[in-house]
Amino acid sequence: MNTTRTINLKNRPTGKPELTNFDITTSEIPAIKQGEVLLSTKYVSVDPYLRGRMSDAPSYIPPFELNKPIASGIIAEVLESNTSSFNKGDFVSGMLQWKETQVAKADGLMKVDPDKAPLSAYLGILGMTGLTAYLGLTEIGKPKKGETLLVSGAAGAVGSIVGQIGKILGLKVVGIAGSDEKTEMLKSEFGFDETINYKTTENMSEAIGKACPDGVDVYFDNVGGEISEAALFNINKFSRTVNCGAISVYNNTKPPKSISVQPFLVKKSSLMQGFVVFDYVDKHPEGIRQLAEWLSQDKLKYAETIREGFENIPQAFLDLFEGKNKGKMVVKL
Amino acid sequence: MNTTRTINLKNRPTGKPELTNFDITTSEIPAIKQGEVLLSTKYVSVDPYLRGRMSDAPSYIPPFELNKPIASGIIAEVLESNTSSFNKGDFVSGMLQWKETQVAKADGLMKVDPDKAPLSAYLGILGMTGLTAYLGLTEIGKPKKGETLLVSGAAGAVGSIVGQIGKILGLKVVGIAGSDEKTEMLKSEFGFDETINYKTTENMSEAIGKACPDGVDVYFDNVGGEISEAALFNINKFSRTVNCGAISVYNNTKPPKSISVQPFLVKKSSLMQGFVVFDYVDKHPEGIRQLAEWLSQDKLKYAETIREGFENIPQAFLDLFEGKNKGKMVVKL
Numbered sequence: 001m002n003t004t005r006t007i008n009l010k011n012r013p014t015g016k017p018e019l020t021n022f023d024i025t026t027s028e029i030p031a032i033k034q035g036e037v038l039l040s041t042k043y044v045s046v047d048p049y050l051r052g053r054m055s056d057a058p059s060y061i062p063p064f065e066l067n068k069p070i071a072s073g074i075i076a077e078v079l080e081s082n083t084s085s086f087n088k089g090d091f092v093s094g095m096l097q098w099k100e101t102q103v104a105k106a107d108g109l110m111k112v113d114p115d116k117a118p119l120s121a122y123l124g125i126l127g128m129t130g131l132t133a134y135l136g137l138t139e140i141g142k143p144k145k146g147e148t149l150l151v152s153g154a155a156g157a158v159g160s161i162v163g164q165i166g167k168i169l170g171l172k173v174v175g176i177a178g179s180d181e182k183t184e185m186l187k188s189e190f191g192f193d194e195t196i197n198y199k200t201t202e203n204m205s206e207a208i209g210k211a212c213p214d215g216v217d218v219y220f221d222n223v224g225g226e227i228s229e230a231a232l233f234n235i236n237k238f239s240r241t242v243n244c245g246a247i248s249v250y251n252n253t254k255p256p257k258s259i260s261v262q263p264f265l266v267k268k269s270s271l272m273q274g275f276v277v278f279d280y281v282d283k284h285p286e287g288i289r290q291l292a293e294w295l296s297q298d299k300l301k302y303a304e305t306i307r308e309g310f311e312n313i314p315q316a317f318l319d320l321f322e323g324k325n326k327g328k329m330v331v332k333l
Numbered sequence: 334m335n336t337t338r339t340i341n342l343k344n345r346p347t348g349k350p351e352l353t354n355f356d357i358t359t360s361e362i363p364a365i366k367q368g369e370v371l372l373s374t375k376y377v378s379v380d381p382y383l384r385g386r387m388s389d390a391p392s393y394i395p396p397f398e399l400n401k402p403i404a405s406g407i408i409a410e411v412l413e414s415n416t417s418s419f420n421k422g423d424f425v426s427g428m429l430q431w432k433e434t435q436v437a438k439a440d441g442l443m444k445v446d447p448d449k450a451p452l453s454a455y456l457g458i459l460g461m462t463g464l465t466a467y468l469g470l471t472e473i474g475k476p477k478k479g480e481t482l483l484v485s486g487a488a489g490a491v492g493s494i495v496g497q498i499g500k501i502l503g504l505k506v507v508g509i510a511g512s513d514e515k516t517e518m519l520k521s522e523f524g525f526d527e528t529i530n531y532k533t534t535e536n537m538s539e540a541i542g543k544a545c546p547d548g549v550d551v552y553f554d555n556v557g558g559e560i561s562e563a564a565l566f567n568i569n570k571f572s573r574t575v576n577c578g579a580i581s582v583y584n585n586t587k588p589p590k591s592i593s594v595q596p597f598l599v600k601k602s603s604l605m606q607g608f609v610v611f612d613y614v615d616k617h618p619e620g621i622r623q624l625a626e627w628l629s630q631d632k633l634k635y636a637e638t639i640r641e642g643f644e645n646i647p648q649a650f651l652d653l654f655e656g657k658n659k660g661k662m663v664v665k666l
Contacts (some may be wrong), residue, residue: 052600224595238612244597250596258593262557263583265576265607267385272605274598279571 004029007098007313010066013054016251016321021054022070022314032103035065038080039092039102041310044331045123046317047071047157051250059297061278069097073128075112075119076102086111100310100333117295124157124328125302128277130291132244135283136275140242141218145170148212150231151192153222155182155303158244160190164222164300167191171218174211176204176227178323185326189301191309204230215239223248225256232264251321303327313319337362340431340646344395346387349584349654354387355647360566364435371413372425372435374643377664378406380490384583393652394611402430406461408445408452409435419444426455429489433643433666457490457661458635461610463624465492465577469608473575474551478503481545483564484525484556488515488636490661491577493523495553497633500524504551507544509537509560511656518659522634537563548572556581565597571612574605579604584654599638636660 003026010023032038050072056063064070074096078086083106086092094109096102112122124130136158143149149166153159154175163186166173175192177183183195194211203205208216208230215236221228224246235241249256261272280287294300305325307316313331320329336359336397343356366370383405389396397403407429416439419425427436427442428489445455457463461591469491476482483497486492488507496519499506508525510516516528527544534540541549541563548569554561557579582589594605613620638658640649646664653662 177380221595224593228593228595243595246593246595246599249593255592255596257590259588260557260561260579260582261593261594261605262554262561262576262579262607263588265605266579266609267607269607269609269612271607272594272598274595274600274604275597276602279602 002029003027004099004101005310006069007310008067008069009054011066012056013051013251015253017051017054017318019314019318024311029101030103032080032082035083035106035248036103037083037086037092037106037109038056039076039096039104040079041074041076041100041333042091042104043075043120043123044098044126044130044313044333046313046320046329046331047072047128048245048247048250048320050317051321058135071095071097071101073123075122081106085109091119093127098313106226116292120304120306121295121302121331122327123294123330124304125161125300126288126291129157130161131284131287132275132277133158134165134291135277135280136242136244137162137165137218137220139280139283140271140273140275141220141240143169143171143218146172147217148172148174148214148236149218149220150174150176150208150212150216150234151220151222152176152227152231152246153245154186154192155194155326156222157325159220159222160186160303160327161300163192164190165294166218168263168294168299170225172212172214174208174216176181176208176223182326189303198227205233208234218242220244222244225249225258229259232261233257235264235268235270237268237270239268239270241270243272243274247321305329307331309333334361336360337432337434338643339403340389340400341400342580344399345389346384346584348586350384350387350651352651358646362434363378363436365413367417368416368439369436370411370416370419370425370439370442372409372429372437373412374407374409374429374433374435374666375424376453376456377431377666378460378462379646379653379662379664380405380461381578381580381583381653382543383650384654386645402432404428404430406456408455412482414439422453426460426539431646432473444634449625453637453639453661453663453665454628454635456663457637458494458628458633459621459624460565462490462661463494464613464617464620465608465610466491467620467624468610468613469575469577470498470551472613472616473604473606473608474553474573476502476504476551479505480550481505481507481547481569482551482553483507483509483541483545483549483567484553484555484563485560486578486580487519487525487528488659489555490636490658492553492555493519493636493660494633497523498627499551501627501632505545505547507541507549509541509556515659518636522636530561551575553577554579558582558591562573562592563608565592565594568597568601568603570601570603572601572603574603576605576607580654600627638662639663642666
């Protein structure tokens with residue numbers, strides 16, 4: 001095979017991304033050089049944060065370039081190797097391009113073991129998703145046994161893991177999600193103590209107060225917007241908010257307004273801090289070790305939504321913003 | 334003297350406080366008991382945070398009771414003592430009632446030395462004001478040499494000290510204030526590098542960007558509201574915002590709206606944290622020691638606005654919200 005299909009950023013979305021922001025082209029595969037491998041893509045991770053890279057506004061990672069391939073977390077099989085680090089038949093994880101087949105530098109790839117966990121898990125619970133949940137919660141949330149943890153986007157890839165880690169660490173865990181099916185899953189599958197379906201709840205602030213009668217000590221925020229406003233009214237003295245994401249406003253075309261957080265933070269000596277997993281690279285090995293241990297002890301479960309087919313990657317990404325995933329969304333090739 | 338005048342909370346303000354929220358009554362002074370002292374008030378501190386205690390909404394300290402005396406930081410002279418801790422003629426500092434003469438428990442009072450610093454300084458730079466500036470900046474702001482520090486309410490009691498400590502610690506310091514007279518004072522008296530008069534500036538976000546070409550690493554926020562919105566557009570990766578106060582919105586009757594901070598915090602891995610000096614009581618002695626050392630080395634200056642007359646305490650308090658003070662506002666009896 002000398003050519004590969006590639007998904008490129010055709011134009012930048014204003015507001016909600018659409019299929020027309022992407023196009024698929026076919027290009028030649030170059031020969032591999034010293035230190036490189038030829039890879040066949042097996043699983044592609046689609047994640048809300050990619051929305052930020054589709055804009056050209058400055059953010060924590062550079063924007064994608066127009067008419068160049070999109071990239072995300074990918075699990076691939078080594079077809080040919082020109083490095084001693086990997087052999088033909090190995091599986092690797094890395095930040096790779098949306099191509100069926102590609103040449104990549106061996107640096108920055110990590111070998112993954114399909115006998116220890118399903119390959120897709122290395123994009124989720126044993127990858128950036130799991131690390132985001134674990135390090136965001138422990139490094140910023142600093143949870144203490146007996147405290148109350150509130151999680152928004154709780155049925156999402158990160159949120160469902162955050163809640164389970166909260167239970168392992170001895171907290172009361174309350175999850176917010178967007179359907180009864182999801183809130184039931186949070187309780188029956190993931191052991192959340194209380195849940196709130198925000199789509200059927202009129203007064204979120206009151207509902208959070210009822211679900212968290214001792215107030216909120218740690219708020220793991222994946223969504224921003226109105227749900228985060230409602231959480232503010234329930235935070236405890238010395239509470240910590242992990243700002244992990246703001247999916248509810250990623251598609252806004254101008255900065256959204258909400259209730260000013262400053263007076264709440266002053267009144268409650270409360271902390272809010274943005275969390276990006278890439279800032280904690282030195283803690284990734286310890287995080288993966290802990291997650292793998294809990295997984296092997298059956299203390300952690302994970303949900304996946306697996307789509308199939310290279311050409312369906314963009315639609316899978318768009319469906320994240322409609323909440324069509326339960327847990328981690330990946331595309332299998 | 335067997336009676337004293339007392340200033341009480343007559344009714345709770347909605348929105349901006351007014352003179353009619355207070356009344357002055359005359360009451361008898363009880364005899365002093367074991368462990369108590371009889372005090373004559375010399376200086377009364379008026380502070381923006383007292384606005385919070387006039388409401389009955391929960392906050393970090395309990396609300397004042399209706400038809401009971403207001404209390405704040407006060408310097409008083411000991412007229413009679415029934416404790417070994419203090420002698421007649423000593424001066425003490427404490428959280429005391431707005432009375433000309435009062436009986437108080439010796440516990441919780443601190444002796445102050447009029448030979449080391451003017452008495453009013455113990456309400457300002459060597460009191461809660463200085464501690465708020467020093468501990469807020471160091472404990473939450475974690476300033477590093479060479480960084481840029483932005484201070485709002487910079488000509489106020491806390492802000493003017495924050496800026497000077499920033500300079501002592503080797504930062505570039507930019508101050509925001511509400512008149513040209515104030516901004517000139519910030520430069521000539523307090524050594525701020527750059528200043529912005531927010532009342533004559535159209536685009537605050539742009540002005541902050543111009544004054545802070547390397548971005549803002551530490552934002553010491555005394556005001557909240559629109560100025561804090563403008564600061565958000567200029568924060569650096571890993572920046573820290575000390576939410577010390579939000580005077581611009583204390584008088585709002587419903588929670589004010591502003592640009593959502595969450596997407597900014599996520600993009601910049603940035604921290605915001607509410608600061609209340611009472612949370613750091615164990616660090617007060619070290620703070621006072623450091624402030625006194627800098628003061629004795631002429632590294633710190635302080636501004637005071639001194640009003641006179643017991644009956645003028647409420648008006649002095651109201652004038653804080655009009656920005657009529659330069660530095661610390663106190664009332665001398």
